[in-house]
Amino acid sequence: MIEIRSLRKEYITKKSRVVGVDDVSLTIQKGEIFGIVGYSGAGKSSLIRSINLLERPTKGQVIIDGVDLTKLSGKALRKQRLKIGMIFQHFSLISSKTVFDNVAFALKAAHQSPEAIRKRVLELLEMVGLSDKKDVYPAQLSGGQKQRVGIARALANNPTVLLCDEATSALDPTTTKAILQLLKKINKEFGITIVLITHEMEVVKELCHRVAVMQDGRIIEEGDVYGVFAQPKQALTKQFIESVLDFELPSHLIRESKGSIIKIQFEGQLASEAVLSDLLQEHPVKANILHGKIEYIQNIPLGILIVELTGNTNDIQAALDYINKRTSYVEVIHHA
Numbered sequence: 576m577i578e579i580r581s582l583r584k585e586y587i588t589k590k591s592r593v594v595g596v597d598d599v600s601l602t603i604q605k606g607e608i609f610g611i612v613g614y615s616g617a618g619k620s621s622l623i624r625s626i627n628l629l630e631r632p633t634k635g636q637v638i639i640d641g642v643d644l645t646k647l648s649g650k651a652l653r654k655q656r657l658k659i660g661m662i663f664q665h666f667s668l669i670s671s672k673t674v675f676d677n678v679a680f681a682l683k684a685a686h687q688s689p690e691a692i693r694k695r696v697l698e699l700l701e702m703v704g705l706s707d708k709k710d711v712y713p714a715q716l717s718g719g720q721k722q723r724v725g726i727a728r729a730l731a732n733n734p735t736v737l738l739c740d741e742a743t744s745a746l747d748p749t750t751t752k753a754i755l756q757l758l759k760k761i762n763k764e765f766g767i768t769i770v771l772i773t774h775e776m777e778v779v780k781e782l783c784h785r786v787a788v789m790q791d792g793r794i795i796e797e798g799d800v801y802g803v804f805a806q807p808k809q810a811l812t813k814q815f816i817e818s819v820l821d822f823e824l825p826s827h828l829i830r831e832s833k834g835s836i837i838k839i840q841f842e843g844q845l846a847s848e849a850v851l852s853d854l855l856q857e858h859p860v861k862a863n864i865l866h867g868k869i870e871y872i873q874n875i876p877l878g879i880l881i882v883e884l885t886g887n888t889n890d891i892q893a894a895l896d897y898i899n900k901r902t903s904y905v906e907v908i909h910h911a
């Protein structure tokens with residue numbers, strides 16, 4: 576378990592004092608995949624780098640499995656850090672070393688025997704699907720392969736925590752998916768707690784169990800991923816969600832509409848109920864579907880339907896009341 580308590584990170588520059596993280600408290604459970612999302616400058620890097628003390632917090636505590644890292648230094652800190660692996664946006668591999676030696680490097684730092692190192696490196700390279708690349712140099716690898724080496728290196732000392740600093744931001748969508756699948760597998764098979772920072776909500780949707788949204792150094796919203804996607808509370812969270820779930824109706828559809836255009840949201844098993852056909856049997860309105868989709872978040876469906884209702888005002892109001900009762904969320908986007 577990771578407990579972050581009242582963490583503050585200030586940077587003192589020649590001209591000013593910049594607050595990177597402003598009083599953040601967070602508990603991340605063992606075995607969880609926890610996403611931290613925010614725009615550039617929100618403080619995500621400062622926060623994740625404080626977890627392994629790559630940045631030493633100005634104030635506050637970082638307690639991992641009961642050990643307060645902020646109280647440690649020197650050898651004791653280096654020993655605890657072996658339990659925390661980290662991967663980076665630009666991979667941070669050593670260009671003059673082969674794939675094998677890049678991974679072995681992490682084990683040498685932990686003073687393992689050459690035989691144990693060899694066995695472990697081969698095991699790790701097989702796990703990330705790079706056994707055939709062990710003797711090549713980073714420059715000969717694709718971005719996705721480089722990140723696989725980064726993952727193998729990060730896992731070398733059997734950490735309990737893996738920190739991912741924008742780990743897929745430099746990769747194309749297909750490679751991103753493959754790396755996210757690998758991270759999912761690692762989390763499932765080894766029960767490693769994963770903390771990742773990203774500016775892409777799509778990554779959170781694919782991978783995370785819980786998410787926190789950061790703005791100006793603070794966490795402004797936190798919750799399980801399905802709940803945050805289905806019912807975001809803060810304006811910034813809504814903006815992030817829209818980047819994944821939203822779409823724009825062609826403006827002529829809205830201009831020419833003679834009824835009410837509504838957005839209906841169906842959560843979980845409600846997504847498979849025949850609400851619209853029931854509605855049309857019970858209410859004298861017409862329903863014209865303008866857009867519809869079902870997203871699966873953590874394998875739970877979230878259905879979104881945009882419908883134009885036409886009929887007389889009272890019937891439309893009664894239809895809206897009916898939909899309200901049967902679904903999770905309904906919003907009138909436009910009234911003719």
Ligand SMILES: Nc1ncnc2c1ncn2[C@@H]1O[C@H](COP(=O)(O)OP(=O)(O)OP(=O)(O)O)[C@@H](O)[C@H]1O
Pocket residue numbers: 586587588593594595596613614615616617618619620621622774
């Ligand atoms: N070494 C530093 N010296 C001074 N200010 C810093 C330093 N590192 C970060 N900051 C400042 O701290 C704030 C948070 O930056 P941080 O890099 O943590 O945000 P971020 O959300 O990770 O952004 P990005 O996605 O662009 O990396 C910013 O105002 C940034 O300018």
